[in-house]
Amino acid sequence: MLAWIKERLPFDGNQLRELTNEPVPNHLKRWWFALGGTPAYLFVVQIATGILLAFYYKPSPETAYESVRYITETASFGWLIRGVHKWGATLMIAAVILHQMRVYFTGAYRKPREINWMVGMCLLICTLMLGFTGYCLVYEQLSYWGAAVGANIAGGVPLVGGFIREMMLGGEGYNANTLPRFYVLHAAVLPTLLTLLVIIHIGIIRLQGVTEYRFADQLEEEAAGKKQYFNFFPDHLLSELILGLGLMVVLSVLATVLPATLGPPADPLTTPEVIKPEWFFYVTFRWLKLFSGTVAILSTGFIAFIMFFWPFIDARIRRHTRFSEASVWIGIVGVFLIIGLTVWEAVAAH
Numbered sequence: 001m002l003a004w005i006k007e008r009l010p011f012d013g014n015q016l017r018e019l020t021n022e023p024v025p026n027h028l029k030r031w032w033f034a035l036g037g038t039p040a041y042l043f044v045v046q047i048a049t050g051i052l053l054a055f056y057y058k059p060s061p062e063t064a065y066e067s068v069r070y071i072t073e074t075a076s077f078g079w080l081i082r083g084v085h086k087w088g089a090t091l092m093i094a095a096v097i098l099h100q101m102r103v104y105f106t107g108a109y110r111k112p113r114e115i116n117w118m119v120g121m122c123l124l125i126c127t128l129m130l131g132f133t134g135y136c137l138v139y140e141q142l143s144y145w146g147a148a149v150g151a152n153i154a155g156g157v158p159l160v161g162g163f164i165r166e167m168m169l170g171g172e173g174y175n176a177n178t179l180p181r182f183y184v185l186h187a188a189v190l191p192t193l194l195t196l197l198v199i200i201h202i203g204i205i206r207l208q209g210v211t212e213y214r215f216a217d218q219l220e221e222e223a224a225g226k227k228q229y230f231n232f233f234p235d236h237l238l239s240e241l242i243l244g245l246g247l248m249v250v251l252s253v254l255a256t257v258l259p260a261t262l263g264p265p266a267d268p269l270t271t272p273e274v275i276k277p278e279w280f281f282y283v284t285f286r287w288l289k290l291f292s293g294t295v296a297i298l299s300t301g302f303i304a305f306i307m308f309f310w311p312f313i314d315a316r317i318r319r320h321t322r323f324s325e326a327s328v329w330i331g332i333v334g335v336f337l338i339i340g341l342t343v344w345e346a347v348a349a350h
Contacts, residue, residue, distance in 0.1 A: 028236065041240070069262060084251050096127045115204060119201045139266050144266030148173075158294070286348075288300075
């Protein structure tokens with residue numbers, strides 16, 4: 001059988017080893033520096049569980065809620081699959097945010113890696129949009145009004161807001177076309193875009209190589225003549241598999257101990273007393289409450305623009321000022337602001 005396969009696919013293990021055995025710097029043995037693999041693994045989990053959920057989900061206002069109820073209460077292990085999907089989305093968003101923070105604070109976005117930082121920002125935005133559209137598909141009361149509020153916020157963007165809002169809702173307001181539109185975005189458009197961005201992201205890393213760092217223990221090992229690199233295959237691959245198994249255990253425990261619940265069905269005629277988005281939008285929601293609509297939207301867009309082009313702004317700061325590490329202090333202020341606004345929104349009475 002092996003001879004038959006090799007005759008038709010002339011590819012052996014040595015070739016695979018040569019192709020994948022790129023030396024990996026020793027600092028990637030630290031989990032904080034290998035965060036990129038975590039959201040990639042969780043994305044695979046989301047695709048697998050999402051396909052299973054799609055067998056039963058019916059994306060229309062008349063059937064969506066009952067189909068989710070059927071998945072949660074009747075379908076074999078439906079509650080577990082839905083719970084893993086929900087918690088996988090939460091951990092994936094958290095992992096992407098942490099990965100982007102790590103890249104920022106270690107200066108790994110600087111020349112010549114500016115393009116990959118911008119690709120990473122696109123990945124972050126795409127991941128957040130996946131979280132938002134998935135939240136809206138349940139068609140319970142909070143997800144319905146969350147989608148309506150989100151569309152209204154998008155409608156406040158100058159010049160193009162009305163077009164964006166109409167594209168999101170499929171009309172002037174929430175209608176029969178809205179839920180199928182969110183479903184297409186969540187199940188087809190955004191996953192395809194995210195996959196392409198991941199391929200580009202990894203391709204650039206392969207071309208440029210991993211950013212290298214030297215720590216005290218590594219400098220001592222280097223002075224002693226020890227290897228500063230290890231093989232991608234099988235060493236790093238095995239580490240990623242161990243991480244994946246650990247994440248699977250965590251996801252299973254969370255889905256069992258804190259299962260995905262189902263709120264009251266959407267009622268377009270009754271506005272709930274409290275409308276809250278998912279946790280990853282708490283900071284934006286609180287920011288929008290602090291300022292008037294136009295100012296809040298424009299300032300949010302300005303912050304996103306600054307972050308997207310930060311490598312070039314940082315290069316200019318480093319070139320023309322004495323504050324070579326100003327980005328670190330700006331980042332610390334930004335992190336405390338994000339944490340503060342998130343906690344404020346989480347505990348604030350409504």
